[in-house]
Amino acid sequence: MRVLSGIQPSGTLHLGNYFGAMKQHIELQDGHECFYFIANLHSLTTIQDAARLRQFTADVAVEYLTMGLDPSKVTFFRQSDVPEVTELAWVLSTVTGKGLLERAHSFKDKVAKGLAVNMGLFCYPLLMAADILIYRSHLVPVGKDQVQHIEMTQDMAGYFNQTYREVFVRPEPRLNDAPIVPGIDGQKMSKSYGNHIELFGDAKAIKKKIMAIKTDSTPVEDPKNPETCNVFALLKLLAEPAEVQEWDRRYRAAGMGYGEAKKRLAELYEAKFGPKRAIRAQWAARPDDIEDILRAGAKRARAVAQEVMADVYDACGIVVAKS
DSSP: OEEEEEEOOSSSOBHHHIIIIIHHHHHHTTTSEEEEEEOTTGGGGTOOOHHHHHHHHHHHHHHHHHTTOOTTTEEEEEGGGOTHHHHHHHHHHTSSOHHHHHTOHHHHHHHHTTOOOOHHHHTHHHHHHHHHHTTTOSEEEEOGGGHHHHHHHHHHHHHHHHHSOOOOOOOEEEEOSOOOOBOTTSSBOOTTTTOOOBSSOOHHHHHHHHHTOOOOOOOTTSOOOGGGOHHHHHHHHHSOHHHHHHHHHHHHSSSOOHHHHHHHHHHHHHHHHTTHHHHHHHHHTOHHHHHHHHHHHHHHHHHHHHHHHHHHHHHHTOOOOOO
């Protein structure tokens, strides 16, 4: 099975990125044909500073390699190194109705929050569909909040296949078992909302963020509901199952303050990510090696993309001069 996923270089990676995507990506590298790309073209909808985008792109590569992504097992590359993906996005736009894009949750959510909206953001599902379809991907690891984008991709593949001929395979979402990761304010953890906990942040700064996680005002002497607590939601992701059960018991019993749970969460964070800081520094000191990895991945990815675009153009009747 061919697995495809991408991650935007829109800032330092955080716990939401790790549990929502990165962890699953690394686990899937054994036993599947995996294509993972750094979605730098998608990032242009929010980042319009060249130096920052270059740095964030490099950071994503460094941090994936730090956490154990093996470039000998996966195809790891930059989205922009496969220009055929933007060609396919245009072709898909010619068979896709405007109404489908207007129904995208990501677009509507940003509008509702009063964030600036450009055509890149509106057309985001077209480029995402092209990312998936151009590699004839079978599985796309996503969180529950991203399933709609896969369904839209399925629709676009169907529109094209029905308009011309069968070219695209139907991709399916592969749901991970992690819920939406809450940020320190209780909303979904996101760089856009400024509520994230970085993967390799300074230990003291991270502990300060964790201690500031929003909780309710239930007194220490009263029972608490773990199912509605942002701290408990993060504990479930970092602690072993037996410890999670014990915290669940303590929450429901009287006599525990949220501060205890926050301190333990900070310890668990440091135990998992603290030792990786040195590994990250080692990778960051090897930019030429990382560039070689990304170029090699792009070469493999582009060979597949070019074959698919040849089929797409043949189906459409687009004539391309042979090199």
